Amino acid sequence: MEEFLQQVVTGISIGSIYAIVALAIVLIYRSTAVVNFAQGEMAMFTTFISWSFLLRMDFWPALILTSLVAFALGGALEMIVMRPVEKASHLNSVVVTLGLLAIFNSVALWRYGPLPRPFEKPEVFTGSPLDVGTITISRLNIGILAIAFIIMVALFLLFNYTKLGLAMRATAQNPTASRLVGINTSRMLALGWALSATVGAIAGMLTAANQSLSIDMMLAILLFAFAGAVLGGLDSPGGAIVGGLAVGVIQALAGTYISSQVDIIAAFFVIVAVLMVRPTGLFGRRVMRRV
Amino acid sequence: MPAVLRTRTIGWALLVLVLIFFPYFHTWWGFSWFLQHLESTTGINLTVFEMTSLAVWVVILTGLNLLTGYSGQISLGHGALVAVGAYIAAILLDRTATPVAVAVLAGGVGAGAVGFAIGFPSLRLTGPYLAIATLALIVSMPQLLKHDDLIDIARFTGGASGIDLPTAHAPGSVEGLMDDRQWLYYSTMLPAVIMTVLAWNITRSRIGRAFIALRDSEIGAQQMGVNIAFYKTLAFGLSALYAGVGGGLFVYTQDFASPESFSTFQSITFLVSIVIGGLASILGSVLAAAFFTFQTGVIAQLADYLPAVDRLRWAIYGATLIVVMILLPAGAAGLVQRLGRLRPSELLAVWQAGLRSPISALRAHPIFERLSGGRGDDGRGGGTGTGA
Amino acid sequence: MLSLRDVHASYGPVLALRGVSLDVPDRGVVSVLGPNGAGKSSTLRAISGVLRSSHGEIEFEGQRVDRMSPEQIVRLGISQVPEGRQIFGELTVLENLRLGAYTRRDGAGVKRDIDRVCTYFPVLGERRRQEAGLLSGGEQQMLAIGRALMAKPKLLLLDEPSLGLAPLLVREIFKIIKAINVEEGLAVLLVEQDANLALDIAQHGYLLEVGRVVLDDEAAHLRQNEAVRRSYLGY
Numbered sequence: 001m002e003e004f005l006q007q008v009v010t011g012i013s014i015g016s017i018y019a020i021v022a023l024a025i026v027l028i029y030r031s032t033a034v035v036n037f038a039q040g041e042m043a044m045f046t047t048f049i050s051w052s053f054l055l056r057m058d059f060w061p062a063l064i065l066t067s068l069v070a071f072a073l074g075g076a077l078e079m080i081v082m083r084p085v086e087k088a089s090h091l092n093s094v095v096v097t098l099g100l101l102a103i104f105n106s107v108a109l110w111r112y113g114p115l116p117r118p119f120e121k122p123e124v125f126t127g128s129p130l131d132v133g134t135i136t137i138s139r140l141n142i143g144i145l146a147i148a149f150i151i152m153v154a155l156f157l158l159f160n161y162t163k164l165g166l167a168m169r170a171t172a173q174n175p176t177a178s179r180l181v182g183i184n185t186s187r188m189l190a191l192g193w194a195l196s197a198t199v200g201a202i203a204g205m206l207t208a209a210n211q212s213l214s215i216d217m218m219l220a221i222l223l224f225a226f227a228g229a230v231l232g233g234l235d236s237p238g239g240a241i242v243g244g245l246a247v248g249v250i251q252a253l254a255g256t257y258i259s260s261q262v263d264i265i266a267a268f269f270v271i272v273a274v275l276m277v278r279p280t281g282l283f284g285r286r287v288m289r290r291v
Numbered sequence: 292m293p294a295v296l297r298t299r300t301i302g303w304a305l306l307v308l309v310l311i312f313f314p315y316f317h318t319w320w321g322f323s324w325f326l327q328h329l330e331s332t333t334g335i336n337l338t339v340f341e342m343t344s345l346a347v348w349v350v351i352l353t354g355l356n357l358l359t360g361y362s363g364q365i366s367l368g369h370g371a372l373v374a375v376g377a378y379i380a381a382i383l384l385d386r387t388a389t390p391v392a393v394a395v396l397a398g399g400v401g402a403g404a405v406g407f408a409i410g411f412p413s414l415r416l417t418g419p420y421l422a423i424a425t426l427a428l429i430v431s432m433p434q435l436l437k438h439d440d441l442i443d444i445a446r447f448t449g450g451a452s453g454i455d456l457p458t459a460h461a462p463g464s465v466e467g468l469m470d471d472r473q474w475l476y477y478s479t480m481l482p483a484v485i486m487t488v489l490a491w492n493i494t495r496s497r498i499g500r501a502f503i504a505l506r507d508s509e510i511g512a513q514q515m516g517v518n519i520a521f522y523k524t525l526a527f528g529l530s531a532l533y534a535g536v537g538g539g540l541f542v543y544t545q546d547f548a549s550p551e552s553f554s555t556f557q558s559i560t561f562l563v564s565i566v567i568g569g570l571a572s573i574l575g576s577v578l579a580a581a582f583f584t585f586q587t588g589v590i591a592q593l594a595d596y597l598p599a600v601d602r603l604r605w606a607i608y609g610a611t612l613i614v615v616m617i618l619l620p621a622g623a624a625g626l627v628q629r630l631g632r633l634r635p636s637e638l639l640a641v642w643q644a645g646l647r648s649p650i651s652a653l654r655a656h657p658i659f660e661r662l663s664g665g666r667g668d669d670g671r672g673g674g675t676g677t678g679a
Numbered sequence: 680m681l682s683l684r685d686v687h688a689s690y691g692p693v694l695a696l697r698g699v700s701l702d703v704p705d706r707g708v709v710s711v712l713g714p715n716g717a718g719k720s721s722t723l724r725a726i727s728g729v730l731r732s733s734h735g736e737i738e739f740e741g742q743r744v745d746r747m748s749p750e751q752i753v754r755l756g757i758s759q760v761p762e763g764r765q766i767f768g769e770l771t772v773l774e775n776l777r778l779g780a781y782t783r784r785d786g787a788g789v790k791r792d793i794d795r796v797c798t799y800f801p802v803l804g805e806r807r808r809q810e811a812g813l814l815s816g817g818e819q820q821m822l823a824i825g826r827a828l829m830a831k832p833k834l835l836l837l838d839e840p841s842l843g844l845a846p847l848l849v850r851e852i853f854k855i856i857k858a859i860n861v862e863e864g865l866a867v868l869l870v871e872q873d874a875n876l877a878l879d880i881a882q883h884g885y886l887l888e889v890g891r892v893v894l895d896d897e898a899a900h901l902r903q904n905e906a907v908r909r910s911y912l913g914y
Contacts, residue, residue, distance in 0.1 A: 035419040037367070037426075046393030084617045091363050092616050098367075098559060099616070103296060110602040137389075163781070170767050170778050177765035179729055181826065182753035182782040219555075223430050223613055226423050227440070260441035268427040274410040275420055285769070 013141035017250020031192030038100035040222030043204035059122035074197025116214035172230035233284020334592025346483035348596025354533020360570030368429030376535025395539030406531020453549025569624025686735035713887035742899030758832035779829030
């Protein structure tokens with residue numbers, strides 16, 4: 001029983017990163033009906049940028065600065081690369097995100113090389129792991145969970161209690177009507193990407209702090225994040241968090257009780273299972289269409 | 292006969308001739324000089340073996356194009372289906388006395404079945420689900436192939452080291468006519484041509500039209516009475532079949548199969564290839580295969596001049612992908628088709644216009660519209676507009 | 680107040696407007712009639728800025744608006760109730776109305792106007808927290824009109840408001856539109872297939888066919904016009 005609880009807690013810790021990345025995916029999907037397959041690589045790239053910031057400053061200032069850079073990057077990407085294909089078919093947009101995936105991966109590899117590098121943890125989260133009863137959890141993991149929660153609350157407030165958030169939701173649902181009420185839909189789309197890139201950047205830095213910084217650190221995480229997003233519902237931010245955490249737990253439990261060799265396969269099965277049983281995910285409302 | 296028809300049919304006829312005689316005339320003095328020169332300048336190594344590999348990729352990419360180009364579904368993990376076909380064929384060839392043709396076909400059928408199984412749940416829905424599911428499949432493929440814990444899959448698949456097969460030899464009946472390499476070429480090229488022609492027929496049939504209707508507007512297609520779920524699954528199953536046959540041919544020509552042969556990046560390269568080659572076009576699939584086969588050589592050649600190219604290979608592919616999607620969505624094949632319709636005098640005009648067109652295409656980019664203070668153009672009218 | 684001069688517009692290669700000229704006077708109600716595909720909706724889209732005109736001029740209160748963005752045009756005081764209503768189905772009635780006031784900055788004024796809209800359309804007030812997608816067709820139409828009114832427009836564009844609605848309901852809505860025109864001094868440009876209804880409340884009418892204005896007359900005269908009667912009024 002204790003083992004089980006420990007694994008659940010470990011799973012939640014792993015899952016909190018998936019949750020944040022899943023949130024970034026859902027953000028773009030909700031506002032543009034496009035899945036950004038480059039999400040992971042963008043996060044990895046911005047994390048490498050943060051690494052150079054960290055040479056001169058502490059973690060938190062570096063996080064803020066990197067977030068700003070990511071915000072600008074995301075917005076710029078939408079305006080320059082995605083805008084021309086958004087009007088065309090869905091297929092084109094997805095292919096373009098794959099192109100971005102390739103570019104970010106490659107440029108990072110070229111610039112920074114294939115070797116992993118150590119990444120500084122924020123001060124607050126160093127120190128011995130906490131023990132709650134017989135269960136151990138590292139401070140960093142609690143921190144990641146807390147940050148995931150904060151991001152979720154911030155986005156929730158943004159979307160449901162601000163005019164801007166309302167406009168973004170409107171744009172996602174009905175771009176034509178949005179323009180007719182005077183919303184600058186182009187700006188909303190760019191904003192969606194900008195926010196998503198920022199969330200991704202934060203996830204990247206936390207991932208690097210949790211393991212180490214390397215070119216391929218986000219590939220597997222992206223997959224699990226997708227599983228989480230699908231499980232929670234591609235159009236539900238809350239679902240993304242729950243889904244991400246759930247996938248982490250499934251991974252931990254599957255790894256312990258079924259076989260240590262099945263963690264990636266488990267993600268695959270989660271996705272297929274969700275699609276078979278409840279395609280809209282746990283909290284998703286509908287399968288979005290771009291008409 | 293109209294000029295149009297002549298150019299195109301001559302083109303294809305020439306191609307067929309080249310294909311038939313290539314293994315022989317490529318050693319003739321004039322050609323071998325040409326081929327050597329080609330290799331040293333562009334890095335394209337046009338040997339019989341490379342052409343044999345080309346045939347394999349043509350099969351795989353034609354299948355993928357049926358799925359993505361014609362039906363508009365994205366498969367990010369097509370390599371996984373190739374792997375299924377490859378491993379089925381490899382296991383049969385390694386452990387039983389199955390004839391090669393049967394083994395390859397079995398690979399195709401097996402992959403088709405897997406494709407159906409995965410495709411069915413994902414394709415019931417609109418959206419990126421197939422893309423996500425196939426990505427998950429290819430990423431988990433290595434783990435699946437090496438697994439020896441719950442079910443000893445590795446016993447069959449050879450785990451991390453894969454399966455090694457003896458090199459294929461030309462059968463006694465053709466001894467003297469051709470050597471092993473040439474035999475390999477013909478025995479691979481023939482099924483490739485057959486399957487390509489088959490695909491061409493499919494695209495021109497009712498099925499092909501249903502695919503296209505599906506791609507352009509699912510809702511519209513549904514209203515026209517097209518059974519969406521059926522055709523989507525059919526498209527995916529067909530492409531899986533092709534992938535499986537391609538996988539079997541891969542194993543036949545390469546004599547081995549291992550988890551490393553089917554990476555995530557390979558699957559992405561498949562997609563890059565058909566986009567550059569030309570979506571929704573059989574010619575495009577062939578051009579895509581050419582791209583896929585010779586890209587390594589060309590990149591290596593470029594890297595001799597610019598070392599950074601090697602590391603930035605993927606950035607180049609990615610950038611090319613994006614540029615093609617924005618400026619030339621029909622890919623190289625689209626360009627070729629458009630040019631093929633013209634008379635020589637018109638070609639010149641197009642060339643001149645072509646030099647200007649990247650610039651005008653750039654100027655048409657939304658960001659320039661904004662900078663010049665223009666309004667957005669909702670050309671399609673959104674919603675339900677019928678232009679009333 | 681609004682004038683179009685020789686406006687041309689196309690969707691890609693398809694020419695939708697081939698030189699449309701019309702005027703909407705201050706506080707007036709003008710109707711645009713015509714068969715499907717005539718270019719009626721395209722005219723409204725061009726005015727609102729979502730369809731770019733390739734030629735011609737659109738002037739509103741003395742200003743050239745044909746090159747402005749949709750945002751700017753809404754701010755200037757032109758608001759459209761689009762064809763098919765186009766409400767935000769997953770948002771609440773209240774959120775839909777608030778979005779109508781997107782370009783405004785006066786919070787108190789917005790609140791007042793929400794109440795005013797609910798006076799014209801009481802059902803919206805009753806269902807203010809409901810998801811808009813759950814409303815009936817007629818209620819959605821009212822919501823679409825209410826949303827457009829929230830922008831405090833000087834000119835209201837209506838694109839086929841009667842489409843898909845029961846006749847009784849349509850009459851009700853048209854009465855309210857006329858009332859709004861009279862009480863608030865709001866000019867109305869109405870695109871309608873139902874010529875009877877349209878000419879009932881309009882003072883002036885234009886008949887559009889294949890992207891061109893073929894008839895331009897007072898509503899009363901149009902009613903008497905032989906061709907109009909036969910093709911569009913049904914008698």
